[in-house]
Structure formats: C-alpha cells, structure tokens
Amino acid sequence: MKRIVIISDTQIPYEDKRALKNVLAFIGEYQPDSVLQIGDLMDYPAPSRWTAGTRAEYEGGVIRDSEYCKKVFLEPLRAVYDGPVEVLEGNHDERPRKYLQSRAPALAAEDSFYRFETLLDFDGYGIRKVEPYHPIAPGWVAIHGHESPGLNQVAGRTAAAKAKKAGVSVVMGHTHRLAISPESTGYGGRLKTIYGFEVGHLMDVKQAGYLRNGPANWQRGFGVLYAGQHGATPYAIPVENDGSFVFEGERFGAIKRVGGKFAKGENKSD
DSSP states (O other): OOEEEEEEEOOOOOOOOHHHHHHHHHHHHHHSEEEESOOOOOOOOOOOOSTTTTTGGGHHHHHHHHHHHHIIIHHHHHHHOOOOEEEEEOOOTHHHHHHHHHHHHHTTOOTTTTTTHHHTTTHHTTTEEEESSEEETTTEEOOOOOSSSOSSSTTTTHHHHHHHHHHEEEEEOOOOEEEEEEEEEEEETTTEEEEEEEEEEEEGGGOGGTTOOOOOOBBEEEEEEEEOOOEEEEEEEETTTOOOEEETTTTSEEEEETEEEEEEEOOOEE
C-alpha cells in the first residue's frame, strides 16, 4: 500500500524543535511514498493581526523567517528524503500575500515574490504546492481547514463535519487537534463510512502568545495514511511533550532520564 506521512501546523519559526527534528529523522528512516505538509508550515507572525501597529510589523521578518524555514525544515527534509513532497497553503502561510493585497493592491496584482511557495523556493527544493480538496487516496481529500467556516472544540469533529459536507473522507490541520472521527450512513448492515482526520500540530505551544498562558485543546502529532486501490486507513500518531513518539512498536527520538536529569538518547530506542 502507498504510505503517506501527513504533518501540519509547524508554525515556523515557532516550531517544536525537538518534535520536528524527530519527525524529519523518522521520515528519513521510514521513507514513505510521499509526504504531505497540510498547511501552516509557516507562522509569519508579522504581518498578522497580532502584530498590526507594533514595531514587529516593520521588522522585515518575512524574509528572515523564510530563510530560517529552509534551514530547519526544507534542507533537513531533502537531506534524508528525495520522494514526492506536497504542501497546502494555510491561513498563516498566506499572510504576506494577503497583507500586500490589503495594503498595496496595485503591487499585489503583479506580485509573485510574496507568495509563500516563492519565498520558500519550492521549485528549488522540488516541492509541489497543491490546492484545497487535493485528492490523496481513493475517497480521500486534503485541506488545511480554514477554507470553509466552522470549528468544533471536540477533536476530530471539525474534520468529520467537513467530510460529511464533501461526501468524502477529509484529512486536515488548522485545529491543532489530533483525532480520527468516522461518520457512517446506510442500513441493513450495508454501511458507508467516511472519516474526518485531524493530524495535530508540531508547534511549540509556549510560543503561542495569543493563548495568554491559558489552556488549549491542542495535541502534538502527525498522521500516516495507508492508501490502497479502493480506500485508505488513517493512523494518528501522538507526539509527547519531550518530542518523542511511538510508531509500529518503536519509539523515535526518546529522551531518557539519567540521575534525575533528562539526557538525549538515540534517535530510535527500544
């Protein structure tokens, strides 16, 4: 079966550094058939409504953050994996483009530089930008999640609602939640099941200043989709606070406790 690794909401430069490093190492070892980054690869904190009217709005962080993303994500990914990589545009990824459209529409009409696929040199890294409702397996499409209104605070239910509307299984990010939520229809034992699959996030939650230190129903994680000829099976993979995770009985990126202190273990441990 085709194996697809799906990650979302890295929110670079606010990524969870340890978790992202472990996931990239996992991709290098696992060598999936394809990798899908499902949106909000970038955060682009400026320009945003959180920095509007502040000094940060004028610091020129778009280029700086784009170069940082190449260093911590695109280059390490391509160092270990040369297979197909596809990326959806999330609501944070589009911030530079939207900012230019709202503040300088005469320039935005002809601009291509401030599109995130150009800022991140997708062509140079052999990465393909794909559009929302991108078909990834029989009966499955991928979106970031901001394309249509509606959020549910229960993990998985946002994706399930969008799947029900679309009539196909939906994998998405945006909610920062990790869950698989099925919806079945039919009678007499003849059922059709579609899935809503939310693949979590790989962001350092401490960097999310807009939470104001309050709680958030967010879960670190990513997903794997096993795609066959007639359908696909989703797997949600939780990422622990130390950045490690278990996949098919093996722990990746384990952190061991030694003498009451944390010390780095091997990338993969028993």
